Each structure stands twice: as structure tokens, then as C-alpha cells.
Amino acid sequence: MPLLEVKGLTRRFGGLIAVNDFNIDLGEREMVALIGPNGAGKTTVFNLVSGFYQPSEGAITINGRDTKGMRPHQVTSLGVARTFQGIRLWGEMTVLDNIRVSQHYRAGYSLLDCFLRTKKYMVREKEIERIAWELLEAMDLKEYALELPRNLSYGMQRRVEIARAMSLKPSLLLLDEPAAGLNSADVEGLIKLVRWIHDTFPVTIWMIEHQMKVVMSLCTRIKVVDFGATIADGTPEQIQNNPLVIKAYLGDDTI
Numbered sequence: 001m002p003l004l005e006v007k008g009l010t011r012r013f014g015g016l017i018a019v020n021d022f023n024i025d026l027g028e029r030e031m032v033a034l035i036g037p038n039g040a041g042k043t044t045v046f047n048l049v050s051g052f053y054q055p056s057e058g059a060i061t062i063n064g065r066d067t068k069g070m071r072p073h074q075v076t077s078l079g080v081a082r083t084f085q086g087i088r089l090w091g092e093m094t095v096l097d098n099i100r101v102s103q104h105y106r107a108g109y110s111l112l113d114c115f116l117r118t119k120k121y122m123v124r125e126k127e128i129e130r131i132a133w134e135l136l137e138a139m140d141l142k143e144y145a146l147e148l149p150r151n152l153s154y155g156m157q158r159r160v161e162i163a164r165a166m167s168l169k170p171s172l173l174l175l176d177e178p179a180a181g182l183n184s185a186d187v188e189g190l191i192k193l194v195r196w197i198h199d200t201f202p203v204t205i206w207m208i209e210h211q212m213k214v215v216m217s218l219c220t221r222i223k224v225v226d227f228g229a230t231i232a233d234g235t236p237e238q239i240q241n242n243p244l245v246i247k248a249y250l251g252d253d254t255i
């Protein structure tokens with residue numbers, strides 16, 4: 001059974017078909033890219049899979065569960081974590097707290113436990129803190145733990161967002177343009193980081209990315225969409241030589 005199964009996914013916004021009959025199966029520990037020109041419908045696919053939007057048609061199954069009607073936090077509890085095209089960190093909280101707070105939806109204690117500071121609460125809080133520090137250390141962010149994200153470079157903020165997603169121990173990680181706006185040193189760092197995550201955790205990674213260097217060095221499969229429709233699906237090699245893909249990107253020097 002695939003980890004993620006998407007069948008006939010379609011999403012309309014008024015008269016616009018943002019995603020049209022999109023299909024994909026992702027297996028455990030795969031690393032796959034979704035590419036396509038601006039406005040092709042890539043982020044909409046992620047918003048549908050993560051429960052931010054409901055499909056107009058089609059079905060999404062995660063670990064065998066149909067996500068129809070689920071809210072984003074319910075999809076998260078099925079093992080899906082994501083980052084956003086524009087970084088969304090809590091600006092008034094430290095890096096450490098950004099990572100701690102996101103784990104609370106599955107903290108496993110009640111509000112009463114929290115008020116009464118029960119043993120269950122204390123044990124779980126310790127565990128959350130431990131996971132946060134471990135991730136910060138492993139992702140070279142420890143020295144920024146007590147900083148506010150807005151005081152960090154863009155590249156570091158991206159790492160924090162990925163660390164926050166990983167603190168949820170996802171089985172599926174969705175990265176929406178993780179290399180956007182990064183300088184070339186940060187792009188190298190990002191490639192290493194994503195590879196390390198993939199080698200270290202039992203996680204399937206699905207990324208939207210315009211920088212072909214990132215896609216080609218990390219992904220074994222690439223799916224290409226244009227105007228909501230899938231125009232190609234294959235290995236990096238097949239995609240690079242596909243005339244439809246070259247046509248879709250004509251005038252665009254990212255590929």
C-alpha cells in the first residue's frame with residue numbers, strides 16, 4: 001500500500017481549474033519532486049494533500065485513510081508535515097519555542113493535566129523539549145535556539161521551518177520551494193540537510209522546487225504540471241529530455 005495515494009484530484013476556483021485530474025502514488029522513503037511553471041497548480045496540490053483546501057473532485061489517501069473532509073490538524077495527525085512557500089514562523093517566539101509549540105497538538109495530555117502540572121504533563125513536556133533540542137543540534141541550529149526567527153538569515157529561517165516540520169515525526173514531509181530566495185551557499189546547505197533528513201528518518205519527501213540543481217541532486221522521480229494538468233512523470237533524466245517539459249519552460253532559464 002502506498003503511503004500517499006492521490007486519484008483524480010481536481011480543484012476549481014470559480015471558473016479556473018487550478019488542479020486537473022492529478023494522480024500520484026508515493027511509497028515509503030521516496031524523494032519526489034513536483035515542478036512546473038508559475039501558477040501551474042503545485043502549491044494547490046500541497047494545500048489539498050495537507051487539508052488546507054478540499055478537493056472539487058478526487059480522493060487522497062494517506063496510510064490507507066481517506067482524508068475527505070479532514071482539517072489540516074487531522075491530516076497532520078496522519079503523519080503529514082509541511083513547510084510553506086512563504087516562510088510561516090511565529091515571529092514573537094524563539095526558535096526553540098517555535099519547534100516546541102508545534103508538537104503540542106499531539107502532546108497526549110489534557111488541558112487539566114496542563115493546569116495541574118500532572119506527572120503526565122511534566123514527562124511529556126520534557127520529551128517535547130528533548131526532541132526540540134536534538135533537532136536543533138542535528139540541524140546546526142542550536143546556537144540560534146533562543147533567538148527570534150526574524151533576526152535570522154532567510155536560509156536559517158528555512159532550516160528552522162524544516163526542523164519544526166520534522167519535530168512532528170512525519171512519515172510524509174511536503175516542502176514548498178525550500179530553496180526559494182536562498183543564496184548558493186545556503187542552497188548547498190539545504191541539499192545536504194534534506195539528504196541527511198532522508199537518510200536519518202523514515203520519511204517520504206515530496207518537494208516543489210524551481211531550482212533544478214536541488215531537484216536533480218535529491219529526487220529519483222519528477223512530476224511536471226502545467227496549467228493544472230500533468231505533462232510528464234519520470235526520472236530526472238527523462239524529464240530533462242522531454243519536449244513537452246522543455247516547451248512548458250520555454251523562455252524560462254531554470255531548466
Ligand SMILES: Nc1ncnc2c1ncn2[C@@H]1O[C@H](COP(=O)(O)OP(=O)(O)OP(=O)(O)O)[C@@H](O)[C@H]1O
Pocket residue numbers: 013016018036037038039040041042043044045085
Ligand atoms: N485560494 C485561491 N483562490 C483562487 N485562486 C487560487 C487560489 N489558490 C490558487 N489559486 C490559483 O490557482 C492557480 C494555481 O496556483 P498555485 O499557487 O497552486 O500555483 P503554483 O504552481 O504553486 O505557482 P508558483 O510557482 O507561482 O508558486 C493560480 O492561477 C492561482 O491564482
Ligand SMILES: [Mg+2]
Pocket residue numbers: 042043044085
Ligand atoms: Mg506555489
